Amino acid sequence: MTDINQTNKYIIRVSLLCHPEDLLFPLIRALIQKYKGQTTNQTFEDLTLTASTIKIRIANRIVKVILVQPIGRGFFKKRFGHHFRSSGAIIAFSKDNNDSFEASRAYYQRFKDINTADVPIAFVGIQESPDDLVTNEAIQLEVGTSEFYYFIQHNDFEVLGKILLSLGTKIFTPA
Structure with a gap:
């Protein structure tokens, strides 16, 4: 496998926003471990919500995940807008x-x-209580054709990786 920084040919960019924010770090840590990813910071502990990305490799595609902190419309617009040209958002x-x-x-x-490019958006409900069963089926929201509603178990990072890839290629095929 080539080094993750060697090529930009297959890079796709997906923005990630979490609420509550304490969901973000377990998600990112698990994605980095599962897909042997890298952060733009020296160590994981330096990762901040304000200006960080991670790169992970999923199925021969490099996925650049842009971490977004919702701290005001201007910042929100810059992160999701033309500055990063995300091909999807979670x-x-x-x-x-x-x-x-x-x-x-x-x-x-x-x-x-601000979604002038009409990039696909996935709402991902992270189920933290393992007792309840959830189905890994995408349910289309009433808001339009490019928004998806998705439930995953709190440790189902295989599915999360598929969602990232699907958003990055603008083809939503989660199963």
């Missing part, structure tokens, strides 16, 4: 927390206003 939320879902919907409304 808005992750805790399935066990209704406030988390409501906040993720509010993020979506802000995103929708």
Whole structure:
């Protein structure tokens, strides 16, 4: 396998936003470990929400995951807008927390206003309580053709990798 920094040929960019924010670090840590990824920082502990990306390799594609912190419209626009040219976005939320879902919907409304390229968006509900069963089926939201609603188990990073790839290639095929 070539070094992850050797080629830009297969790089796809996906923005990732989480609510609550403490969902983000377990997700990123697990993705880095599973896909032997790299961060733009020296160590994982230096990873901040304000200006970081990670690179992971999934199925011979390099996925650049842009971490987004929702701290104001200007910053939000810069991160999701033309500056990074993301080919998709994940808005992750805790399935066990209704406030988390409501906040993720509010993020979506802000995103929708600036989504001039109509990039696909996946709402990913992370189920933290392992007792309940969830189905790994995409449910299309009523908001349009490029938004998806998806539940995954808290440790199902194989599915999360597929979602990242699907968003990056603008073809949503999660199964």
